[in-house]
Amino acid sequence: MTKANNEANVSELETEEEPRIAVFVCHCGHNIAGTVDVEKVAESAKDLPNVVKAEHYMFMCSKTGVKMLQDSIKELGVNRTVVASCSKLQHGRTFAKAIEEVGLNKHKHQQVNVREFCSWVHKNDKEGATQKAIQLVEAGVNRARKLEDVETRKIPTTKAALVIGAGVAGLRAANDLAELGVPVTLIEKNSTIGGHMTQLNKTFPTLECPQCSISPLTNGVANHPLIDLYTLAQVKNVEGSMGNFTVEFEIKPRYVHDNCTSCGECSSVCPIEVPSEWDKGMSMRKAIYKAYPQAIPSTFVRDKQTCIGCNSCINVCPVQAVDFSMKTEKKTVNVGSIVVAAGFNEYDPSEIEPYHYGQDGYDDVITQLQLERMLSPTSITNSEVLRPSDGRIPKNIVMIQCVGSRNDQVGNAYCTGVCCKFAIKNARILKENYPNSNVTICYIDVRTPGLNFEELYKSAQEIGVRFIRGRPSEILRNPLTGELRVIVEDTLSMTPLQLKGDLVVLSAAMVPPEGIGPLGSRLHVLRSKEGFLKEFHIKMNPTLSSKGGIYLAGAIQGPKDISESVAHAGGAAALAAAHLVKGYIEKEMLIPKIDYSLCISCGLCKTVCAPAAIDVDQDRVYSVNEVACKSCGMCMPACPTGAIQLINFSDDQLRDEIIPLSGGEAHCHD
Amino acid sequence: MTSSEVGDFCDPMDAEIKAKIKNLVVFMCNECGQGAANTAGVARMGYDAAIRIVRVQCSGQVGPIQIMDALNNGADAVGVVGCCLGACHFFNGNILSMHRIKLMKKLFKELGYSDQFVNQWTARAAEGETSVGDFEDMVDRLAVAIKNKGTIKDGC
């Protein structure tokens, strides 16, 4: 205790001005005064050191109350105010604004909550409540004594944004940002934009054409004057913080110049054929190819890995667009916000052995996305669903739900949430197209929440899709006939079934996309244990990532369907644009200060800082990034020497507040 | 705390012990903690007057220094209240805090005290009853701890 006081005296001497504190205790009508003896509280506050005035008043938040506050500053030279009334959320801002009006920094106000924390909750214990209020006010005065000015700074931002990923979420975000007047750099890993949505046949619940839905967006983005689109591009390095990032990215060569007329001559002479990635292996493509006829950009692309370099395409191209000498380019952009819309991957079901996906003889086991490709009007089968093994129309189609999701064995405990809707939609389309076929969905639980989805489920039931509640244990192949059977228990009737499966469709989960790990670490963004990028707060801030200025859009944050992705992306775009359109970030400099005489450059503050707001230079000098810091103070206990202290929440300041609240009787000596 | 220690709350002894608890310092984070306590206040949910709330930015800000400051200066016990795990508004402050407190608990046991003089709870801003539940739990546990092992003040 003695030492504590010594320290307190020293720091008081260091501050320039003698603290002069005014204390006001609010009655709040009967709300406070009905339980707490406000006079006694005000009286006790008078004796506290540095208190020049202590009064009580009926309604401090009224005009008169606020004027009392301001007058005390003007007349008595008060430089710190303490108001014991309601919570900081309720009127803390009122009083802070009031003292700001008369020239005091708003952080020189200390709000003491004697209503929510005291009078309202201790109605039956008036004596205890009064005692508590006295302690709370003393703590408030102690805290006020050392309060420091916190300046509010305007940090200019770079009016430009980067969007990573040009799937539906990325396109939407890019479009929205551009419409708000923010120049956008949109980078896409693949050679075409549009993402998974372009692969689909119909979208649920209204069975609309996804190509028609997305093409205004793809065309709009490709032709938008404010959007720079780069395909085959990947982020390499990110530096800076919210408002001012420097992003370096790499653009792989396309080997075909923009003057390509998309005539397809090159493709027709190319001797190489490989399964098309975009078509999920349901058709073949050449080594120089365009993923699909409507692809944007419509320029052809050469796949260097599979190309044998026969030069036939160069020779045949009427506009000499093919150029094998193109090199990887690097580009650096300065942006104020980053929107990550890297999407998702379809889970690879070959990990689940009993389903034998991808094994010899199991050609007729496909995924929903592959089925989607077959049904699509642009498919090689001309929208017919044909068995990959023999090209016949399947009579019995079985869909298996929850492949790779809700499965602890493969480590994906979550429910993807879209597979049920997806499967029901496809089952219905199949049943409509082939009324004589038997379409069965084997499910654990049908999850169709939301408007119009239960109706979709109902319509599928009505049209004759068979629903069996049970998770198939395996897909069994008769080696003699090649016939597939799905072994499942109908749990509702407790009957083990062996269903004929001419075509078995696996509803595979949505999993984080490839390369998300390196991307996350380049962005300094943390990931959830499922592997997706982690949002800042699961409920209140689902679009912000762990780092300020980097926003998440769509399925990169977690499984989402198209409408959710679009909505999420719109939200991300609005947040990302907010400080860019305004031109600056207004930030209270409530940030930690580092005492360099104590700092040992261990870097632990950097380790624990979730928003990555601690910078370090070559000489191992650590500093706080004013913009990125979120004022959480998490670095304070991590510092072994106590060198880093959050302004107005430092160890000393908190101790002064804690002492009266603890009873103030020192038991142990330092 | 072992399960036997939590066992019987309704002992008449407890009422006397509870009456002796005067200062229970609770660090509440600026987000869910303060939010829940405010909600409890607005809903007029009563709790023990010994609860003294200190506003901090995040439960991750409360280090052993603050906890020991409180205990040294006469607090009967210290509670740290933050958001639910995975819902920290500053990402993972509550988890960092939790591990520090686990170590402190171990330290108290090594010194021969109950480990209930410091503990961590969670609250949800919209549910005032979570914070009230926390406060009641704090007092209950403390009462049992004091009954079995005496107060920490004895040792100071």
Next chain:
Amino acid sequence: MAVEVKVFQFNGCNKCFTESILLKLDSEDKVTYIENPKGWKEEKTDIAVITGYLLPEDGKILESITKNSKKVIGYGDCVTMGGIFALANQNGHKITPLKEFIDNASSINGCLGEIMELNQEIKGKSPVKLKGLCTVCKRKSTCDYMEAVHRQIEFEESDVCFNDLGYQCNGFVAQECKERCIDYDAPCRGCKPMVARSGIRMLGMFGTLMGNIEVATEHSVKGATDKLADEDDDITRSVPDVLGNFFRFTLPTSGLPQGRIPSTGSVLEDVFTGRLIEELPLIAGLLAGNKSISLVLNILEAYETGTKMEVGSCTKKIRKHLRKLEGDLGKATESQDAQQYKEITEKIRKIAGNMNLSNLFFGGFRSKITEYDNFDEYKAHPFDVVEGSYAHGCVEYKIDSDGKVTDFKIKEEAL
């Protein structure tokens, strides 16, 4: 200007006392040594240097020392902060730092304290500003979260920060010192803290670094619990002796409440009980004064016999040499031949580092000990207590499954 210095040895270890013989080197000061302050005739003196730990009953003598001297200097951790012996405060002993008796005493921290600092303090020079140990440490660090805390026995040679390897190094809070444990591949124990309440700060720091569990979702089992810190987890369990790790030298000044574990007997017994086996030599080294080397080696050899460990020939040779040097040192102390004392100390330090660097002796078989070793076979081993407050005796101890020492007993009749 020559001053009159009196060095007082109170309780416990007399290593700092012995070290202060070096005060005589290159100095015109008149230095007197008082081994038994109780029988001290009160005389006026310029400077009084206090070594050894203090108990409340020493208050009277200290009062008279204060009265009779112009300046009082506490030399060594035992005086200034309680030191290792103060770990017995866990069991209700009342070892008290000097500041509780004398308000304006100046203090030289360290176990043992650095003689140069004492010399400067006597001369009245302003102390040199010392850097943090981490800033002079050559090891490379990333300072990431810890996945587990390892016992020091599992040590491997490396140029990576101890913290990154999972060993608890208290260098974060320590000032730079002359003989650095870290230079001898042993983590710092923090005998020379650079900030007040260093133990609490270290605890906070390590606790934070242990917090790298997966971010649980709100719906997971853990997310639903209200009482987060109730259950022990693997990583906190891997720190078997929190008190010994963080408060080894500073318990009385750390602000922790006084311990209430029932005492098992003398101060020494209480210090040892509950400590880890690998810490035994370290502590014992402090107790035995200038016989610390043989004591450490005795324990180690008992330990090796118990675990049927084989030590390399090089290690054996070094140990033999060390024993010889120790004998010489004893003679030098007896004859108060300061120059010789200094030379021998330098020699020992060249081989073994600081005298309490017992970790070094683990070097011979360090790599062979694995976490799967059990301690059953060497649960009871006697070792000798040769000096310090415990004149001649034999010690027996047991080790529990965690590697903690239990049933530590001093037997006076043996030897």
Next chain:
Amino acid sequence: MVKEKTFAFFLGCIMPNRYPGIESSTKFMMEKLGYTILPMERASCCPAPGVFRSFNKVDWMVAAARNICIAEQMDTDIITVCNGCFGTLQEVDHHLKENEDHKVLVNEKLKKLGDYEYKGSINVRHAAEVLGYEVGPWGIEEFLVRKVKARVAIHYGCHLLKPVSVRGLDSAEKPSMLEDFLEPLGAESVDFVEKYTCCGAGGGVKAFDGNASMTIFEEKMKNIDAVKPDFILSPCPFCHLQFETGQDWLNKNKGTNYDYPVIHLSQLVAYCMGMDQKQTGLQFQMMGKDYIFQSEEIKQEEEVS
């Protein structure tokens, strides 16, 4: 240290007491391959994983640990040719190595049975695993004297591979260990429906309800019959027993006319390594008594040394 290339041969119950041919074949085979096979004196039943584990898990572990202790005293790994014995011994060994509490419990009870203490110093191996992964299809060739020409229906049995997390040998859904191994022996594996399912004998079902066991087996046999193999091969004497008695039962009760020889992995390998067919004990078996291997001598026995 565990002795190299030496095994304690755990017999179990069915092999020594019903099919001594398997025992002699195994000894022949392992010795030819250069392993030393030591008898495990005083070993008991493993005890069977289905039946005895169901009665009392602790006693089951104790009895199994006792068998492991016998091998521990000999400082050798255990080899067994029975899936059931492998299942019990390997699982108990695996479990006790990980679970300290149960180890203490088991050791307490072991003291009552005699001078035993479980330490966890050895491993339990199955002959199929030693052949498949240690000798391997790449290494068996040099030991072969003759090759068989046969289409074989391989039956793995359950406890050899499952649970995969405990056994860690091969995939449970599509194993290829035995198929790969038998290829150099000239045996062609034929695929049949539900190849990897249970024979119906395990888990005490054969004792509890013979009819139920036979119903399960009937389907299995139907599937095998559909592909008309030359013989049925299994690495497990209990499955062996089920295939033998099962065919007999079906012939008597269901009017079928099965006569597929049932051959243990050891028997086939021993035969190919030069053992006389008489010595493999095939003539004592119920099914396929008249079966003679269609074989092709590739070298003289003396060449193999």
Next chain:
Amino acid sequence: MSDSEQSEEQNREFKTDEDFDPEFFRNIERKSKIFSCIQCGTCTASCESGKWTALKTRNIIRKVCLGDLTVLKDPDIWLCTTCFACWERCPRNIQPTGVIMELRNYATKLGNISPNHRAVVGYLGNTGHAVPINDITKERRKELGLDELPPTLFKYKTEGEGKELENFKEFMFDLPPVKEEKKPKKKEEKK
């Protein structure tokens, strides 16, 4: 329990809370995992035995989750062939085979054990083998050049060396005594 109560019990098609003991199974070895069962039916579908017999694994797990102790009297739990197929495929890693084995342990304690199984335990106690040797095999062993008796517990028992088989019999697999099956008899008498 009187006969009238008995018959009422038999006619009743519904269950009440009193019929369940949710705490009973909470203590079994694999405690919490069973209760995370999502009743997906993978276990039953995998079950080789269940295709032909009354064994419905999912249903048994369900009863365990509910705390329905009648599952211990259910003869179906003895129809599992322990082929571990369900164990391999369960998406929640419940290990149904293990659960069934454990239920059998409890059932054995209650005396719900079939006479055949009792006999097998008898063999083990008397000979150290679940399948004891017979004379034909002894002959065949000799013919194949093996010892007449394998070097197992049984051999050393006949040689009168050591007490191990006795210990074995005494300490292992202590089964509850045979239940006197009165009730069915009574019914027959009534009829």
